[in-house]
Amino acid sequence: MLAPVADVAAWAESLDQLLECQTGQLVFEDFLRTEYSEENLLFWRACEGYKKIADEAELAVAAKRIFVEFVQVDALRQINIDCVTRGEISGNLSRPGPGCFDRAQRLIRRLMENDCYPRFLKSEIYQALLERP
Known part of the structure; x- marks a missing residue:
């Protein structure tokens, strides 16, 4: 389920970029689950x-x-x-x-x-995906 780092980086460009990617949606959903939203x-x-x-x-x-x-x-x-x-x-x-x-x-x-997406970009979940080799 790991997306290429370039794809992961593109998720930070806009919520649309994130939502257009199936893996992005799944990762975002995991993050939202941690926030009960x-x-x-x-x-x-x-x-x-x-x-x-x-x-x-x-x-x-x-x-x-x-x-x-x-x-x-x-x-x-x-x-x-x-x-x-x-x-x-x-x-x-x-x-x-x-x-x-x-x-x-x-x-x-x-x-x-305006609310969840900016927190997602700062989250450990997202940052860990960005920083992997």
Whole structure:
């Protein structure tokens, strides 16, 4: 699972660089787990998969699953979003479209970019990968 050091160094360029790399996502998820905030990345990833679903029935099932796992109050992996966004998603569940979670996904991405990602770059996990031979 070790990525070349050049790839690891590229993760520091932007959160996008990190998220575009499968190994980067896994390492970031490990880091987030140490901070008890892996639900952010898991939600972001679920939204990315959700947007690729073309079948309406499948979309509805996936929307409900994402809502139950991440969005509803007291969800097992509840994400930190405002009640307006939570309510908007809840209202969209009767006829969920591909953009059902876009606003929440943007909020969570911004949270990761401004909060978790800078700490990740300073973390022992990331620094150890950068410094290996």
